[in-house]
Amino acid sequence: MSSRSDLAGGAGWMAFGLVILVGSWRMERFESMGATVYTAPGLVPGLFGLLLVLLGALLAWRGRHAADGAGPAPLLNGRIALTLLLTLGYALGAVGHVPFLPATAVFVGLFCALFADGGSWLRRAAIGTTTGVLTAVAIVLVFERVFLVRLP
Numbered sequence: 001m002s003s004r005s006d007l008a009g010g011a012g013w014m015a016f017g018l019v020i021l022v023g024s025w026r027m028e029r030f031e032s033m034g035a036t037v038y039t040a041p042g043l044v045p046g047l048f049g050l051l052l053v054l055l056g057a058l059l060a061w062r063g064r065h066a067a068d069g070a071g072p073a074p075l076l077n078g079r080i081a082l083t084l085l086l087t088l089g090y091a092l093g094a095v096g097h098v099p100f101l102p103a104t105a106v107f108v109g110l111f112c113a114l115f116a117d118g119g120s121w122l123r124r125a126a127i128g129t130t131t132g133v134l135t136a137v138a139i140v141l142v143f144e145r146v147f148l149v150r151l152p
Helices: 003-025 043-065 078-094 100-115 121-146
Strands: none
Touching: 003 043, 078 100, 100 121
């Protein structure tokens, strides 16, 4: 990426993080019900928003101080388009329509296989399949056994 696209990308991530941060701050805190600050529903999204602001600022700072002569990189390249396709397909097409474990295993496996660097396609497919299955099983076990949350 060029320094110019780092600067623009950093500004975009900072703006997105601020939107999340403001939205989480405006969420109900349930203080009237005796809830503590650590049980507020907006705590985790707020921390994620803050992290996005900080990382966006770091990216913008890197873009501001980089000295490359390259032209601006395209905002939407093939890898970003493929990421959007996979994540939107998972979120809109699989979640709620397909059982969570196989949907997540396929999503993570495809993502790993398609974005892995080097190696033959067979090796990347094997690693992606293994990673997808193990990740899906771990997520289901943690959410259902530790957090006591049933997944769709």
